[in-house]
Amino acid sequence: GDFRLMMSGLDSWIPSSAPEATAFFGVDRSVDATRLGGQRADLSSLPLDEGVQEALRIVSDEGGTPDVIVLSSNNWMNLAKLMGSKVVYSERSAYEGEIGFRALKVMGPAGDVDIVADPDAQSNVMWTLSMDTWKLYSMGDLVRLLDDDGMPYLRQYDQDGVEIRVVSRPQLGCFAPGHNGRF
Numbered sequence: 001g002d003f004r005l006m007m008s009g010l011d012s013w014i015p016s017s018a019p020e021a022t023a024f025f026g027v028d029r030s031v032d033a034t035r036l037g038g039q040r041a042d043l044s045s046l047p048l049d050e051g052v053q054e055a056l057r058i059v060s061d062e063g064g065t066p067d068v069i070v071l072s073s074n075n076w077m078n079l080a081k082l083m084g085s086k087v088v089y090s091e092r093s094a095y096e097g098e099i100g101f102r103a104l105k106v107m108g109p110a111g112d113v114d115i116v117a118d119p120d121a122q123s124n125v126m127w128t129l130s131m132d133t134w135k136l137y138s139m140g141d142l143v144r145l146l147d148d149d150g151m152p153y154l155r156q157y158d159q160d161g162v163e164i165r166v167v168s169r170p171q172l173g174c175f176a177p178g179h180n181g182r183f
Contacts, residue, residue, distance in 0.1 A: 010127055013174045014038030014182040032178075034062065039181035044124070048075060049082045052115070055128045055183040056108035064179030065110040070127040076117035080104055126183045133176040139169040 012024070019029035019037040029036035039058050043051035052069060059066045071079065083104065103114035121127070136142070145152050146165040153162040174180065 007170055007172055009172055010129075010182070013172070013177050014040065014127070014180055016040065016125075016182065035178035038177045039064075039128075039183075041181075041183055043126075043183045047082065048079050051126065051183065052079065052106060053108070055126055055181055056106075056110070056113060058183075059128045059130070059179065059181045060109040062178050064128075064130040064176070064181075065132070066108060066113055066128045066130050066180070067111065068127075068129045068131050069113055069115040070118050070121055070129065071115060072121040072123045072125075073117040073119045074123060075126070076104070076115065079115065128181040128183060130176070130179040133174050133179050135173045135175075137171045137173050142170060143168045 008025075015037060017040075018033035021028050021030045027036060034040075039062055041055075041058060043054055046054060055069070056066055083106075103116045106113050106115060143166050146167045153164045155162055
């Protein structure tokens, strides 16, 4: 019920079905649904490891260079079990030298791909992403103190403390949705 009332995420950029004529950031994506709305296919009939390879092939054939796949934690664990002794783990860094997490590594048509687990990902969706096509935009600092009245904090009248308020106005952007996929 909050579509278009908050930041547009992967689900908005790569919807589950081909985009309709409704404008998305002023663009009618129905004129070229795969280039402007991402790749999509139902790969549920394939074993998970074969589905991963097919998703990588589809995105690579459209010019993408996928380097990350996002799976639900359950599907990530199932894939690790399927790969057995062939599994290779790597550390995927979200920020240079600050935050990292474990990833499975597979070889795709366009190079190495890290497969990461997301506990909040849909259990029936695999996101195949070319990370160089994504950017997080913001009006000003990503997160800033709300101090329009010149006061960076408010004293709590009934307690020995202060209250701060922060604001963020981010938007996820993708300049090549067709180089990404939802499977």
